[in-house]
Amino acid sequence: MQTCFHFHGDLVPLLRPRWRSGQPIRLPVTRAASIKDVIEAFGPPHTEIGGIDCDGRPMDFSCPVGAGQRFDILPVTAPWDVTRPTLLRPDPLPGLAFLVDGTLGRLARSLRMAGFDTLSNRLWQVPDLLRTLAREPRVLLSRNLDLLKRRQVVFGRAIRAEAVTAQLREVLALFGIAALPRALTRCLDCNGLLEPVAKSDILHRLEPLTIRYFEEFHRCRSCDRIYWAGSHVDRMRRTLAA
Numbered sequence: 733m734q735t736c737f738h739f740h741g742d743l744v745p746l747l748r749p750r751w752r753s754g755q756p757i758r759l760p761v762t763r764a765a766s767i768k769d770v771i772e773a774f775g776p777p778h779t780e781i782g783g784i785d786c787d788g789r790p791m792d793f794s795c796p797v798g799a800g801q802r803f804d805i806l807p808v809t810a811p812w813d814v815t816r817p818t819l820l821r822p823d824p825l826p827g828l829a830f831l832v833d834g835t836l837g838r839l840a841r842s843l844r845m846a847g848f849d850t851l852s853n854r855l856w857q858v859p860d861l862l863r864t865l866a867r868e869p870r871v872l873l874s875r876n877l878d879l880l881k882r883r884q885v886v887f888g889r890a891i892r893a894e895a896v897t898a899q900l901r902e903v904l905a906l907f908g909i910a911a912l913p914r915a916l917t918r919c920l921d922c923n924g925l926l927e928p929v930a931k932s933d934i935l936h937r938l939e940p941l942t943i944r945y946f947e948e949f950h951r952c953r954s955c956d957r958i959y960w961a962g963s964h965v966d967r968m969r970r971t972l973a974a
């Protein structure tokens with residue numbers, strides 16, 4: 733007797749190539765497994781799943797897969813509110829914050845530019861990322877599907893876009909972020925919070941042209957880097973407007 737698995741919406745491109753037609757998949761179930769393990773064997777990480785219906789009833793990831801059942805597997809849809817408990821993720825996040833793996837370093841800087849609390853370090857390996865999540869739960873952004881399948885990752889997203897501006901739009905759209913960011917609140921290098929600093933206090937650290945053209949400055953509380961409202965803020969606003 734066969735079991736039917738129907739993957740919906742933007743889960744289809746994450747399926748292994750032989751399953752990517754978008755049609756329901758019918759297979760005999762030969763061994764005991766949870767729906768989480770079966771979904772991930774088809775390709776999509778559990779982080780991408782927004783709902784699981786078994787014969788029309790909502791189930792969680794531990795649901796055992798049996799012969800003759802029909803599963804509808806639904807994607808996470810925008811706007812995704814990670815602060816709200818759901819059947820699949822009963823322990824929500826206290827707020828929207830990101831952990832970005834080392835291959836998406838430019839996206840991490842863009843998110844900080846937009847004011848989001850974003851941890852990232854290009855030297856961190858998988859164990860470092862998982863330790864960080866255990867200490868401080870966040871949304872993990874990655875292109876590494878195997879990493880997103882790890883049990884320790886509760887909130888995550890497989891970034892689909894290639895270019896950094898498209899990646900930023902993808903994240904903003906998924907989490908339903910429409911408002912313009914509060915620019916100049918986060919350090920692009922270290923994620924530290926910025927504070928206003930008097931020009932006179934940092935004059936010795938500025939180039940002559942910066943002294944001539946800018947009056948408002950911020951300083952990172954963590955690494956002491958100096959910021960002023962220059963071209964990167966304008967570029968950010970254009971990206972968001974698009």
Ligand SMILES: [Zn+2]
Binds near residue numbers: 923924955956957
């Ligand atoms: Zn800093």
